[in-house]
Amino acid sequence: MMSLAMATENENLKIVQVWHGGKFQKRLQEMGIYKDSQIKVIKNDIPGPLIVDVKGSRLIIGRGQAQKIMVEGE
Amino acid sequence: MDKIKIALAGNPNVGKSTLFNRWTGMRQHVGNWPGKTVEKKEGSFKYDQYGMEVIDLPGNYSLTAYSVEEVVSRDYIVGEKPDVIVNIIDAANLERNLYLTVQMMELGANLVLALNMNKFAREKGLKINKKQLSELLGVPVIEIEAVDDTGSEKLLQTIVKVSKSPNVVLDRLEYGNEVSEHTKQLEKIIDQDIPQLDAPSSWIALKLMEEDPEIIKKIEETGKGQRVLKEIKKIQRHFNDVFGDDADAAITDARYGFIAGLVSESVKKPKIDKVTRSDLIDRVVTHKYLGIPIFLLIMWLTFQITFTLGDPLGGYVEEAFAWLGETIAASMGEGFLTSFIVDGIIGGVGGVLVFVPLIFILFLILSILEDSGYLARAAFVMDRFMHKLVGLHGKSFIPMILGFGCAVPGIMATRTLENERDRLLTMLIVPFMSCSARLPVYALIVAAFFSAYQGWVIFSLYLLGIVVAIIVAAIFKKTIFKGMSAPFVMELPPYRLPTAKGALIHMWERGALFLKKAGTIILALSVVIWALSSLPVGVEYGSQESVTGQIGTVLSPIFAPLGFGEWQATVAIIYGFLAKEVVVSTFGTLYGIDGDGGGEEASDEEVSANETASVEQVSNEASGEQVSGETAVEEASAEEEETALEEDPGYIAVMQELFTPLSAYAYMVFVLLYIPCLATLAAIRRETNSWKWPAFAAVYTFVVAYVVSFVVYQGGLIMGFA
Numbered sequence: 001m002m003s004l005a006m007a008t009e010n011e012n013l014k015i016v017q018v019w020h021g022g023k024f025q026k027r028l029q030e031m032g033i034y035k036d037s038q039i040k041v042i043k044n045d046i047p048g049p050l051i052v053d054v055k056g057s058r059l060i061i062g063r064g065q066a067q068k069i070m071v072e073g074e
Numbered sequence: 075m076d077k078i079k080i081a082l083a084g085n086p087n088v089g090k091s092t093l094f095n096r097w098t099g100m101r102q103h104v105g106n107w108p109g110k111t112v113e114k115k116e117g118s119f120k121y122d123q124y125g126m127e128v129i130d131l132p133g134n135y136s137l138t139a140y141s142v143e144e145v146v147s148r149d150y151i152v153g154e155k156p157d158v159i160v161n162i163i164d165a166a167n168l169e170r171n172l173y174l175t176v177q178m179m180e181l182g183a184n185l186v187l188a189l190n191m192n193k194f195a196r197e198k199g200l201k202i203n204k205k206q207l208s209e210l211l212g213v214p215v216i217e218i219e220a221v222d223d224t225g226s227e228k229l230l231q232t233i234v235k236v237s238k239s240p241n242v243v244l245d246r247l248e249y250g251n252e253v254s255e256h257t258k259q260l261e262k263i264i265d266q267d268i269p270q271l272d273a274p275s276s277w278i279a280l281k282l283m284e285e286d287p288e289i290i291k292k293i294e295e296t297g298k299g300q301r302v303l304k305e306i307k308k309i310q311r312h313f314n315d316v317f318g319d320d321a322d323a324a325i326t327d328a329r330y331g332f333i334a335g336l337v338s339e340s341v342k343k344p345k346i347d348k349v350t351r352s353d354l355i356d357r358v359v360t361h362k363y364l365g366i367p368i369f370l371l372i373m374w375l376t377f378q379i380t381f382t383l384g385d386p387l388g389g390y391v392e393e394a395f396a397w398l399g400e401t402i403a404a405s406m407g408e409g410f411l412t413s414f415i416v417d418g419i420i421g422g423v424g425g426v427l428v429f430v431p432l433i434f435i436l437f438l439i440l441s442i443l444e445d446s447g448y449l450a451r452a453a454f455v456m457d458r459f460m461h462k463l464v465g466l467h468g469k470s471f472i473p474m475i476l477g478f479g480c481a482v483p484g485i486m487a488t489r490t491l492e493n494e495r496d497r498l499l500t501m502l503i504v505p506f507m508s509c510s511a512r513l514p515v516y517a518l519i520v521a522a523f524f525s526a527y528q529g530w531v532i533f534s535l536y537l538l539g540i541v542v543a544i545i546v547a548a549i550f551k552k553t554i555f556k557g558m559s560a561p562f563v564m565e566l567p568p569y570r571l572p573t574a575k576g577a578l579i580h581m582w583e584r585g586a587l588f589l590k591k592a593g594t595i596i597l598a599l600s601v602v603i604w605a606l607s608s609l610p611v612g613v614e615y616g617s618q619e620s621v622t623g624q625i626g627t628v629l630s631p632i633f634a635p636l637g638f639g640e641w642q643a644t645v646a647i648i649y650g651f652l653a654k655e656v657v658v659s660t661f662g663t664l665y666g667i668d669g670d671g672g673g674e675e676a677s678d679e680e681v682s683a684n685e686t687a688s689v690e691q692v693s694n695e696a697s698g699e700q701v702s703g704e705t706a707v708e709e710a711s712a713e714e715e716e717t718a719l720e721e722d723p724g725y726i727a728v729m730q731e732l733f734t735p736l737s738a739y740a741y742m743v744f745v746l747l748y749i750p751c752l753a754t755l756a757a758i759r760r761e762t763n764s765w766k767w768p769a770f771a772a773v774y775t776f777v778v779a780y781v782v783s784f785v786v787y788q789g790g791l792i793m794g795f796a
Contacts, residue, residue, distance in 0.1 A: 020561070027140070027561075029136075029326050030136035030138070030173060031170065032169070034323070034327070036327070037330065045362040047458050047461075047462075048454075049454060049457045049458075051360065053347075054170070055170045056166060056198070057164075057167045057170050058356075058566035058567075058568075059563060059564065059566060060454050060457075060562070060563065060564050060565075060566055062457070062467070062563070064561070065561045065563060
């Protein structure tokens with residue numbers, strides 16, 4: 001298990017835990033990021049935000065926010 | 075004629091507006107939802123023998139109570155009960171899009187699904203079985219292409235059909251045993267205790283389990299919800315005990331589970347994800363090292379095009395107003411009324427309308443950049459810098475860039491920022507970007523004092539504006555906008571070819587609002603300023619004896635520590651509040667009055683007409699130079715203009731009487747930083763829906779301007795620059 005911010009590009013991952021609460025957790029949920037959903041990092045240039053693929057859509061997510069999303073390889 | 079009320083719903087970037095524009099064209103009305111700063115778009119069109127009334131609901135991903143847009147959408151669906159809701163779906167992104175669909179089904183909406191962007195879906199290798207999808211959902215599914223007419227007829231036929239025989243499909247959804255059992259229980263109690271609610275009780279039950287604050291409030295308000303609320307507490311406890319998670323998470327899982335089932339039965343996906351054209355472009359545009367140069371290039375082109383096209387057009391507007399003023403003055407003769415119309419209304423409103431072509435062109439280019447999907451990439455690329463320097467997201471950078479052209483579109487562009495705090499903070503710093511209206515002021519003063527270093531002096535002012543913006547943002551972020559930086563997540567839509575119609579309508583919407591709202595406020599204040607400059611009756615317009623002149627005389631000691639304590643400089647600052655370039659024309663007027671300095675025997679009127687023309691040349695010259703990107707050194711090479719105001723030795727003499735080089739620089743710094751112009755304040759007022767923020771912006775920028783100018787002047791004195 002590791003944070004999404006540590007993931008390598010183009011690897012299929014599964015979300016294990018989302019350490020966000022309240023409104024932002026809701027927002028992530030409705031955009032497709034929630035426990036047990038699949039995710040793939042498209043771009044992970046340090047520093048800066050990440051680009052991820054979730055259910056076929058591309059999302060930009062801040063690095064700080066990605067650090068609170070735990071994933072594991074499939 | 076029968077009327078059909080249609081609501082368009084869907085995620086952002088699915089082509090909702092494109093379909094709306096295609097259907098309604100210019101027969102649309104843009105306003106705000108009552109009491110909200112969310113845009114409300116309505117329109118109408120005829121189809122067959124039906125009058126179609128369309129409302130474009132704000133784009134959102136869900137129907138929770140967590141954002142204003144979502145509350146607006148669901149209140150509309152529950153309260154207004156549109157005949158048909160057309161849910162536009164991005165076929166290439168079916169699963170995420172269906173999440174909203176499912177929630178509308180829960181709400182008992184009469185739905186038609188319009189599958190859009192099928193071409194892109196096919197490019198990704200997706201095969202969607204519409205028939206299967208429609209059967210599983212119990213909702214008609216129509217394939218369309220919003221950018222052309224594909225499927226349009228079929229969609230409209232279906233809308234008519236569905237409006238006559240509504241199909242509400244509450245029974246299709248499956249949430250798994252655990253969730254279903256509890257909702258059924260809740261439903262029963264709701265039906266018994268509070269049967270008079272608008273929305274289906276199954277939806278209310280679900281929302282209660284999601285701990286939706288708005289719905290809980292509604293239940294409490296009925297006064298009969300004790301049993302329901304007690305039950306919900308029990309259910310929450312149960313979920314926590316059994317799953318270690320709240321019911322909310324279980325419901326989300328269930329929805330996505332239901333959708334995953336649907337999709338696996340009706341969509342064929344390729345084994346390996348296909349690389350789309352959009353991905354290929356992104357490899358370059360969002361590249362670690364290439365991203366920023368590409369962004370800068372696009373911004374540079376945006377300015378180049380805006381000023382190349384906008385400046386001459388603005389010149390025509392200015393000429394038109396000058397002509398109008400002269401004609402009126404000539405036909406009406408000297409008099410109070412003439413002065414009111416020419417100096418007050420035409421001078422004030424005309425001065426601001428000069429920027430309309432610039433603003434429209436900028437909006438057009440921006441709309442194209444936005445519709446194509448590039449702006450989202452720009453936000454991605456700039457996030458790194460903005461984060462470190464200011465604690466804002468990359469998205470905030472776009473309004474700041476626009477601020478170099480004009481702060482008004484910059485402030486309007488903050489609409490793309492979802493977080494209210496970030497949005498306010500961005501609005502407050504955008505006015506520090508040195509806009510095109512300030513250039514003529516610099517050009518004028520620089521020519522009188524710094525002719526050897528004019529490029530560098532002007533460049534230093536641009537830089538100062540950016541530095542001050544960054545410092546102020548950093549301070550605000552630690553004080554009034556304290557707290558964690560808002561979390562950043564946004565969709566990166568695939569690149570799309572913008573449609574001409576869409577971009578033009580987009581431009582018009584934004585531009586027309588500027589014309590209307592800013593126009594009315596500016597008109598009112600122009601009249602006030604004119605009155606102050608003309609009263610008491612009989613004084614020379616804007617002279618020291620007028621009310622403004624007297625105010626200038628009284629207030630001027632305030633500015634003495636900054637090096638410009640003369641009443642004329644103060645009056646120019648007061649007028650500059652209307653629009654910053656007015657500072658120039660004020661000195662022009664004052665020079666005209668004290669005409670002996672130039673030794674010219676021209677009448678006041680002629681002199682000011684000359685000056686208007688030359689000022690305009692200066693402004694065109696200078697801004698043209700600025701965007702041409704040739705280093706700032708070459709900026710404002712206005713001395714080639716034979717008639718230019720700053721070439722006039724008399725004028726320079728007057729300026730040199732009023733200022734020393736040091737106080738002149740302090741004055742430019744003050745003009746750069748002080749109270750944003752009226753149009754900007756009006757824009758802040760409109761965007762925040764309150765007078766509080768424009769008032770705050772006015773006060774704090776004044777303080778910042780005062781402090782920085784003070785430091786520049788007094789520091790300069792200490793360092794020995796006289």
